[in-house]
Amino acid sequence: MVRALLVKPRNLGFDKRLVEVSFEPLGLMCLSAFVKKYSDHHVDVVDAQAECPQTRKLPDGRFRRGMSDEQLGEVVRRLEPDVVGIACLFEWLAEDAVSIARVVRREAPSATVVVGGMDASARYEEYLSSEEIDLVVVGSGEEVFLEILDAIDRGEDPTGIPGTCEKVSAAPQIDHDREIGASVVCVSCAQPTVGRAVAEKDERVRVNPRSKPRVPFDEYPFPDRDCLPRRLYDDRRNQGISYPFARDYPAMLIQSSRGCPLRCAFCEIISVFDVWQAHGAEYVVGEIEECVRKYGAREFIFLDDNFMLRTKRVEEICRLIVQRGLKVSFDVLPGISVWTLSERLIDLMVEAGLYRVCLPIESGNPKTLEFIRKPVNLDRTRQMIDYCNRKGLLTYGNLIIGFPYETEEDIRRTLAWGRQSGLDAINYFVAQPVKGARMYAIYEENKWFEQHESAVDADHSWRAHASWRTAHFTSEELGRMAKEASSRYLVHRFGSYLIPTNAVRYVWPKMNSIRKAKYVAKVAAYIFLGGTKVIRSSAPLTPLALLRGLFSETRAAAP
Ligand code: B12
């Protein structure tokens, strides 16, 4: 039996309010449950952010929320782990993952340090360049992490395990034709090459190809939601901060499928989760029932990368929720693929508890959609948005601007489409070159990462930030355009509700019961009074501003 410790990093960022956002570490909960079900290894889970909710200002102006290194060191000393697993979902948390590994190395020098999660999977080389990290697990972690524990339990080195990336000592590859006056033995041909050898190739990372999952996905246990005190996440304050747009508290996270076989240009999912795995409807609704029974959950936030990939499965999930009389609400955080929607499916989803819908449309420009390779039909999308609005769903969409070769005109087309979309709100993002995504190479080849102008506002935790340039825009212009586009759209949209026909068509279906009206009032108050960062950066929302927004031209905030 080995002792494993799983750690969720502390949160970092320039926005003090955003670093308070604390989601339960569902990935670590999945690992914990799996190891407990299929072995007798001991697992502890620590949420280094939520378990010590103190925020400190760092010298560079960022905030860090969570345990100090000393507190973390104390935990490691007390638990004496043989293996420490650190989750890293986001690029800007990599730094904290490394500093946690450093603490572990100091307090438990013989422990194996493993890192996993979305960012670690996509950028394993960067993680392995840290001396303190031994292994990176790519993609789904349950089976691989258990194999690592088993290997250590058997007293073996956890090397060569499929699904891991590891360091290999820098073996000198010999160029027999070059003289450097050193004496080396060539690792390829084992010839002593005195006087004319050079270490040419320095391959320090080995990727051990993944094997097919062995355990059927429906035999995976439900996440170990009790491995940490529930109050850390279900407490009303945390729920309000972390899920400000939820309707029914407590809201809980759930993942019914992983991965997505599509290859949108900006998305790295395919490089991390190489197979699409999905639970059947019985499993999903069984998990919902358990959360309702055990924790009193009233709302579920699905985290699936592509929840809608098999619409039959979605229909079955919704039917079962209705049949079993589960009075729950739900939302799909990463969004619903709009091309899969039909009026019938929307009806069924609403009946099962869908009350707001995020549509990742990505672009209002057909040329850009072609570049992304997302099968979005813009006319059909508008029809579906209209139907969702009439069904009383709160509709918001994601539109991305600043793709590598997008011109001012291209961006204007997206903004113009957005304005006609009928969505209640639009999040405008800057296209991000994430490692593992198809379009990453374009930025590398053009050296656009090195040409960014603004690292001052380097808060990677906020969507409008860009630290790279594109063919036509600087990083500063990209960030500013996205920020302004989101707030301008809201002003325009709220302004349009002043027209009585629009109010009847769009607002009334969302407010025609006390429950719905209370929810809309809450969301509006959050946006305009509490203020998201986007809104706070726009002009005050006076009636005049709303009228101006209504009648103003769609302008790309281009230079
Ligand atoms: C939930 C979520 C959020 C939540 C919070 C997440 C959190 N802090 O806990 C919220 C809503 C706050 C959020 C916000 C954002 N998010 Co987000 N989010 C997600 C999402 C949809 C699901 C993550 C999740 O919980 N999955 C469910 C669990 C079960 O899976 P998992 O964590 O991957 O764990 C499995 C494996 O990864 C692995 N594993 C995980 N940890 C470990 C550890 C070890 C030791 C091992 C061995 C294995 C292992 O095993 C697990 C079980 O198989 C992902 C998409 C994705 N596919 O990851 C995006 C994602 C992580 N988000 C992303 C982005 C860009 C953002 C935002 C920046 C969006 C924006 N532009 O504003 C903001 C940032 C806000 C902030 N300051 O934190 C990107 C990250 C890109 C990157 N590499 O940096 C992702 C990958 C989506 C995407 N494809 O673009 N997000």
Ligand code: SF4
């Ligand atoms: S953006 Fe969505 S649809 Fe496209 S590959 Fe990623 S998860 Fe799949």
